[in-house]
Amino acid sequence: MAQPLLNKPSDITAMIEGLFNQTNYVAAKKMLDVTAMRHEAIASNLAHLETPNYKRLDVAPNFATELQQAVAARSLDQIQSVSPRLAIDTTAVASRKDGNTVQLESELLKLNKNFMEHQLETQLITGTMLKLRLAITGRS
Amino acid sequence: MINILNGIDSTSSALNAERIRMEVVSQNIANVNSTRGPDGKLKPYQRQQVVFETALKDQLKGAGLPGSEASTVRVARIESARRQPRMVYMPGHADADANGMVAMPNINIHEEMVDLMSASRAYEANLNVVKTARGMALQTLAIGKR
Numbered sequence: 081m082a083q084p085l086l087n088k089p090s091d092i093t094a095m096i097e098g099l100f101n102q103t104n105y106v107a108a109k110k111m112l113d114v115t116a117m118r119h120e121a122i123a124s125n126l127a128h129l130e131t132p133n134y135k136r137l138d139v140a141p142n143f144a145t146e147l148q149q150a151v152a153a154r155s156l157d158q159i160q161s162v163s164p165r166l167a168i169d170t171t172a173v174a175s176r177k178d179g180n181t182v183q184l185e186s187e188l189l190k191l192n193k194n195f196m197e198h199q200l201e202t203q204l205i206t207g208t209m210l211k212l213r214l215a216i217t218g219r220s
Numbered sequence: 221m222i223n224i225l226n227g228i229d230s231t232s233s234a235l236n237a238e239r240i241r242m243e244v245v246s247q248n249i250a251n252v253n254s255t256r257g258p259d260g261k262l263k264p265y266q267r268q269q270v271v272f273e274t275a276l277k278d279q280l281k282g283a284g285l286p287g288s289e290a291s292t293v294r295v296a297r298i299e300s301a302r303r304q305p306r307m308v309y310m311p312g313h314a315d316a317d318a319n320g321m322v323a324m325p326n327i328n329i330h331e332e333m334v335d336l337m338s339a340s341r342a343y344e345a346n347l348n349v350v351k352t353a354r355g356m357a358l359q360t361l362a363i364g365k366r
Contacts, residue, residue, distance in 0.1 A: 112360075116226050119356060123227025123349045124290035127234030129342045130241075131272040131293055166289040184345055195352050202359045209364045 099212060106159050107151050108204045114139055114164045115198045121166050122191050125182045132178040136187075140167040225353040231346050233275070233292035238343045240295050241270045245336045252327050255315045262315055265325040267301035301326055 121137040128134040143164040150158035172181040223229075247268060254265040273296035303326040311320030 116356070119349075119353060120227040120230070120290045123353070124230040124292075126342075126345050126349050127230040127237075127293045128272075128274060128291070129234075129345065130238075130338075131274055134274060137289055184341070188345060188348065191349060191352055195355060198356045199359055202363050206363050206365065210366065 101156060102208075103151060103154050103156060103159060105205070105208050106156060107147065108201050108208075110147060110159060110162060110164075112198070112201045112205070114143065115194055115201060117164055117166060118194050119191075119198075122187060122194060125187050126184075126191070128180070129182055129184060130180075132180060134180050134182065135168045136172050136181045137166045138169040139164050224357050225350070226356065227290060227349065227353060230290055230292050231349045231353075233294060234346045235343060237270070237272055237293050237295050238339050238346070240298075241339045242336060242343075244268050244270050244298060245332050245339065248327050249329065249332050249336075251325055252329060254325060255313075255322060262323075264305045264323045265327070267303065267325065267327045268298050269301055270298050271296045 118139050121139065125134075125136045143162065146162045147159065150162055169181070172183075174181050175183060251265040255262065257263040257265070272293055274291045275294045276291050305323040305326050307321045308324050309320055310316055310322045313322045316322050
């Protein structure tokens with residue numbers, strides 16, 4: 081009698097986990113987190129358009145390099161351990177006398193860019209899920 | 221509770237603060253010719269101006285959660301402008317002094333209009349943030365749908 085391919089519950093869990101642990105998929109999820117966080121930073125920046133001495137926030141720049149290295153290494157743990165956070169943007173210079181480093185136009189452009197990135201990432205994740213569904217059910 | 225609209229605390233506080241600023245501007249414009257105070261004494265109206273300050277989000281303060289660096293804005297105080305009243309020669313005016321000069325409020329109407337426009341622009345920008353946050357939330361809810 082042939083052995084069933086999956087005979088223990090743990091095998092099934094491992095299989096299901098494997099479906100959602102591809103590096104690209106995990107990286108896309110991470111990017112989605114960052115997009116949501118960057119939106120929060122931009123919301124805060126635009127809220128403080130007129131607050132004296134406010135310094136604009138952004139996602140800390142070391143996040144991008146860390147994620148790039150993790151994806152290049154194809155290491156799942158490394159991707160998952162990358163933790164983005166918000167920090168004061170040190171590259172922004174104050175263009176006004178009150179020490180505020182927020183600029184309305186560039187901030188609105190960043191808001192829209194972030195929105196497009198969010199759209200790209202959700203579509204990437206949806207695409208992965210639809211392909212999985214196609215593979216499981218045989219119809220799209 | 222989870223926050224579906226990201227950054228809504230910052231944005232709503234800013235909308236509130238900018239609205240207060242607009243109200244103060246409209247008060248200034250309304251009182252551009254007021255030579256007497258509410259008690260009827262001879263004291264020209266003084267230009268009021270708002271001062272904004274940063275406030276940390278209460279629920280996240282000190283928790284060190286991701287995103288807790290984002291802050292809200294509030295009106296710290298509304299203060300009178302430190303400027304001398306505008307002296308206008310109007311000998312027929314009831315509040316004119318011995319030389320025929322009337323002390324008018326220290327308000328420059330052009331300055332107020334500029335202030336009003338910049339408050340309205342900031343308000344619009346913050347509404348834009350809400351619109352984008354809404355779009356992002358809808359996209360997130362549509363994950364996995366064709």
